[in-house]
Amino acid sequence: MDVTRRHFIQISGATAAGLAVSGLGFDLRPVKAHAQMLKTKYAKETISICPYCAVGCGVIVHTSKKGDGRVINIEGDPDHVINRGSLCSKGASLAQLTENDQRVTQPMYRAPYAKEWKKVSWDWALTEIAKRVKDTRDSSFTFKNAKGQVVNHTTAIASVGSAAMDNEECWIYQALMRALGLVYIEHQARI
Structure with missing residues (x-):
């Protein structure tokens, strides 16, 4: 591949801009942690068992305290002896049982x-x-x-x-x- 002068300047400019911005101290990890905390901060936490198979993995269910009981988040229970916080694909999709607008609710x-x-x-x-x-x-x-x-x-x-x-x-x-x-x-x- 031949590199033209114009292509070289574009790549150099983008690289320089990326290095300049990365040196400013932007670290998005605290923002991400804060966003996750806000999602469950005002929710009721209930420890339960995944209903999908006989393994019995532990889950933590966060529900709204607004009175509607809406499921906000479901995650694996890190203190559970069987799954230690991990969930299979079915367990990870547990919130879909109640929050999916395409869920069939009658025969x-x-x-x-x-x-x-x-x-x-x-x-x-x-x-x-x-x-x-x-x-x-x-x-x-x-x-x-x-x-x-x-x-x-x-x-x-x-x-x-x-x-x-x-x-x-x-x-x-x-x-x-x-x-x-x-x-x-x-x-x-x-x-």
Whole structure:
């Protein structure tokens, strides 16, 4: 690459200006620390546990004291024995659970071949889910296998558990799935 006189003067001028400004003592670290302090200075601090998996990482949740309880900041708890202040990508995005304006807050349904989702009531959604599970289970339930052994299961329904459930919720969930006769019971953490 050939350096022209004009290009050399531009680079030299920019370098000289950068060196002059850096020597004036501008250090933005205190400003950044002050800005972070202001974000949580007047907030209520609550120590909690991340809901996403069974690891149980500690988090510190800062909520507004203005009465609206709005989440201002969530960070890892440096004193927690498991995560020592670090959070995975899911834990780091915990504030999105309440503060995301695109968060779905009620049941949505998209009919087969439809392009749009529509809002439905909880009563309709739960009734429809129960009806479809019962219809599928009843039409595919196997009482005995080819050898005549009692199996009492269905292979037409599978279950993928949620990482947002604690151990007790997982136990209840798998007990329900086994009572329905499911044999394909999996958990999100293994996938």
